[in-house]
Amino acid sequence: MTHTSKTQSPAAEDTPLKITLIYALIGGLWIIFSDRWAAALVTNPVALTEIQTYKGWFYIMATALLLYLLIKRDMTALQENEDRFRATFEQAAVGIAHVGLEGQWLRVNQKLCDIVGYSREELAQLTFQKITYPDDLEADLEQTQRLLAGEIETYSMEKRYIRRDSSIVWVNLTTSLVREPTGEPKYFIGVVQDISQRKxxxxxxxxxxxxxxxxxxxxxxxxxxxxxxxxxxxxxxxxxxxxxxxxxxxxxxxxxxxxxxxxxxxxxxxxxxSRQQILQPKILDLNEVIAETSLMLKRLIGEDIELVTFTRANLGRVKADPGQIEQVIMNLAVNARDAMPQGGKLTIDLANVELDEEFARRRMEIPPGSYVRLAISDTGVGMDKETQKRIFEPFFTTKGLGKGTGLGLATVYGIVSQSGGSILVYSEPGWGTTFKIYLPWAKEISETVPTSHVPKIYPSPGTETILLVEDESGVRDLVRDTLKEEGYVVLVAGNSAEALRLCHQHPDPIHLLLTDVVMPGLSGHQLAQALLPLRPHLRTLYMSGYTDEAIVQHGVLEAGVAFLHKPFTPQTLTHKVREVLEAPAYTNP
Structure with missing residues (x-):
């Protein structure tokens, strides 16, 4: 905190008085005693006159030397103090300024120049009002008036300055007022700390x-x-x-x-x-993904938009769901197309990048390390800062009524985040937009690509007994009716407690537990665990409208878990039920 300065230090005030008193004392003693000694020793008037002349010159030389030594000592001390002050002023880790009562910059250190981007000479032609962000000026002026009125001795506030390059810098400003010995205001002292990174x-x-x-x-x-x-x-x-x-x-x-x-x-x-999708990640070469989607992208964006792609040799592999990555590219391409109604250029660029600690944590909140960067740029209308702050919010759109759901970029954000990456946007009105997606390198260097799988046609109708547990009555009735039409015996429960009771009461085998994941009381996973001692060979098929951490870790199903995602059709349901019933035996998760 900067303190108000009203008077000089006691040492500075006493120095002239000390010199004056010493000079008067020595001069008085010299005159009194030297005249008496001379008169007592010399009786010749001519000789006495010469002696007094030499005595006067001696006095002048002696007092001059004494004054020189005294003044030199104090000047040296003053210079040392000045040097210390200058070093403190210039080498301070914060900006320091002396500001006139009208707001003019009287003296500034280099740190303040670095913060606001102006040189000392340029600042000397400006006032603090000129570079203060308009929304912050009123509060600043109000506090300075309180200082001048003597209501406060110092104040601190967070405010914004407009830098020379027109960018905004957040600072913490502490200001105090220096007064004349008479109490009249002289100038302000401001201490400025850059808090942009914290903000x-x-x-x-x-x-x-x-x-x-x-x-x-x-x-x-x-x-x-x-x-x-x-x-x-x-x-x-x-x-x-x-x-x-x-x-x-x-x-x-x-x-x-x-x-x-x-x-x-x-x-x-x-x-x-919401990052609650079920993912099926694979080791991917994004060069191949871009090559495979290029033809579809050209059809999607139209003939009046030029598609340019840059692939890279030795590109790092990423682990992601290929369908989801394709959706990211498609959504960003559609967004770019809509931003270029008169045509333009869509550029897709791939690169290996190394993110250091500061950039990764400060800009994207992801770990530092090796990443593949997927950059998608357009030459469209661009976006202002306020739009950029909201583009990833669901249902936010700048398109006309009926021309967009507002979920395209929200979907991109969720997929990238769930894949362990991050996304940044760079845009200016009239200069187009660039989305940069950073996906971490995959730890696995290879992965066996599964052969194409033709779904097995399972026999129907079924004859097994199924324990259905679903707390939503509409879904419960639909699943029950569908399974009964296929010939299954269906035991119906609305919650886990009913399911446990039915399992105890039913004397015959139960072949499959078909349960919702999220329910009142025990969850579907907890219910399956509770039934294991009673029915060791019971198979489980989970169904849910969203994932649950008990069966899904970071959106990826654990091995051996059968899952049916809502909404599903009766055909999908019956196919999945038979698939689970006829699959090789596995341990109930």
Missing amino acids: QLEEQYHHSQKMEAIGRLAGGVAHDFNNLLTVINGYSELSLNRLSEADPLQKPIREIQKAGERAARLTSQLLAF
Whole structure:
């Protein structure tokens, strides 16, 4: 904190008085005693006059020497103090300034020049009001008026300066007032500390907290919608299967089914944003991914947009879900296309990069290390800073009504985050946009590519007994009706407690536990564990509208876990049930 200075130090005030008193004392003693000694020793008037003349010159020389020594001593001390002050002023780790009462910069150190980007000469032509961010000026002026009025001795505030290059720098400013000995204001002393990095970290933290909260909300909404869509889509398919092709109800029910499928895609995007999707990661060479999607991208963006791709030899491999990575590229390509209504250029560039600790943690909150950078750039209309702050929020869009869901970039954000990477956006209005995606190098250097798998056609109807546990009545009824039509014996429970009771009471074998994951009381995973001692050979098929950490770690299913994602159709349900029942025996997870 800077303190108010009103008077000189006592030592500085006493120095002139000391010199004066010493000079008067020595001079008085010399005159009194030297005249008496001379008169007593010399009786010749002429000789006495000469002696007094020499005595006067001696006095002048002696006192001059004494004054010189005294003044030199104090000047040396003063210079040392000045040097210490100058060193402190110039080498301080914070900006220091003397500011006139009208706001003019009187004296500044180099650190302050570094903070605001101006030279000393340039600052001398400006006032602090000129470079203060407009929204912060009123509060600053109010505090300076309180200083001048004597209401406070010092004040501190966080404010923004506009740098010479027009960028904004956040500072912590501490200001005090220096007064004349009479009490009149003389000038301000300001101490300026650059807090831009702290502000950036705070903004990143608040942004991540907001995105996490929105993600939780989106995941919950998707879960509820998926339960509803399971019922809508399921009964639509059952109804269509029971109607003849000529039935007039075929068309409206098909429209219901199509709408349900579109809604299911939207909830899938919400799950991607909330990082609750089930991923099937593989070791990928993004060179190959770009090559395979280029033709589709050209069709997607149209003939008036030029597609330019830059692949790299020896590109690091990444571990990600290939379908999800393709969706990231497609979504960003669509976003770029919409930003270039008059045509332009879409550039995709791949590179290996090394992220140091500061850049990785400060800019993206990911570990430092080796990454593959996927940069997608357009020459479109660009975005302002406020838009950039919100582009990854679900349902935020700058497109016209009916021209976008606002989930495209939110989906990209979720997929990249769930894949262990990060995404940055660079844009200016009129200068286009670049999205830079950083995905970590895969630890595995190779992976056997699975051969193409043709789904096995399982015999139907079934005869096994299935314990169905689902707390949503609509989903429960649909699954029960579907399985009964296929010939299965279905034991129905609305929660874990009912399931345990049925398992105890049912004397015959139970072949499959078909359970929701998230339920009141015991979760689906906990229920499966509780049933193991009673039914050691019981197989389990989980179903859910979103993932659960008990069966999913970071969005990747554990080995041996069978999972059916809502919303599902009756056909998907019956196929998955038979797949689990006829699969080789495994330990119930």
